[in-house]
Amino acid sequence: MVLAPEHIHASAYFNKVLCEPGWKWDIRSRPMSDYDLWYVWDGTGDLTLNGTAYQVQRGSCFLFRPGDRIFACHDPERPLTVSYIHFHCEDSLLEQVAPYLLMYEDAWFEGLLERYMSQMLAREEGFREEARLLIVMLLLQYSRHAASIPNRHVQEHAQHTTVTDAIWEIAARIRQHPALQHRIRDLARETHLSPRYFSVKFKEVVGMSCERYMVECRIQRAEYLLRYSGMSVGEVADALEYQNIYYFSRQFKKYRGIAPSRLLKS
Structure with a gap:
């Protein structure tokens, strides 16, 4: 998958946050209007995406798309710490990528997430252009990871030692x-x-x-x-x-x- 940076538009909505004990996310009645890359650093929970249930844990990564209906909650004793990047994409290539991966062994992906957060907060010269490039790099890494497990159900990939x-x-x-x-x-x-x-x-x-x-x-x-x-x-x-x-x-x-x-x- 090769995306052109000009097809990506970063939004003002991004963060790395420790979700509150009573947190939940329910957009089943008003589905996503854009794309969202959502990565879990810590904690446990459950998420239902368009009727499919997932157990959320360290390394869970979702690529939410326009039209997605989502419900999520977490264990208040082990609250989720999540990075999310909201963005617009004019390329239909993203429709071909799996909506969920468990990206346990990808320190590069986490590094790109951290870089994105720091640059968007610092807002130094050229930060918008860099934000586009970082989103492209994150999506490319996500796509490569998905391609490495083509013949296994995504939930089976969640079984780690x-x-x-x-x-x-x-x-x-x-x-x-x-x-x-x-x-x-x-x-x-x-x-x-x-x-x-x-x-x-x-x-x-x-x-x-x-x-x-x-x-x-x-x-x-x-x-x-x-x-x-x-x-x-x-x-x-x-x-x-x-x-x-x-x-x-x-x-x-x-x-x-x-x-x-x-x-x-x-």
Whole structure:
């Protein structure tokens, strides 16, 4: 599937949000008027799309289309954290793509989602053009993933090993608590694996080493705080429990290519 960016039009409706305990989504009587890419980072729930029921979990991804009728709810004890991108598309190619996938092992897809959110919030020069390109890239990644499982029912694809599920739960916890100093041997113990095999499986499932993932989550949180919280570089370093501001600055520049103080002025 090849979409031209000029056929995509991003809207003002996008977010990454932790749904409220009493949240539900019911548009059975007034169906979707446009497209929506909907991805679940954490939590569990149920969703019915045009009469077909799905169990929603970490990695569930839906491509909603104009005319779709949807009802969704979640477990208040395990509320959904969802990214959604609403957009208009003038190309009929999207009608050929599966409406649901479980995209457990696609760190690139998650990275593109994060980039889209940050750019739309920052609204830097050229952000609308970049938003179109990012949507095209997300849809291409979605389409490639769908093509990799052509002969299996989508619900069968949702059956993953206990080890994979456990690793994604650990990855979600690292992302939610980026300041904590997680130790590989402690994380491995939770999955009943040796530290060495845990490290191998984590990289296989998530797409990067556990150590790199912990740093990336920490740096992502630091980037957000520097841009939007009004906190100083020192306050961000303290909040994320860095040894000192100098170590934080060196690590941030290594992974982002600029000094953290530059974001305070952007």
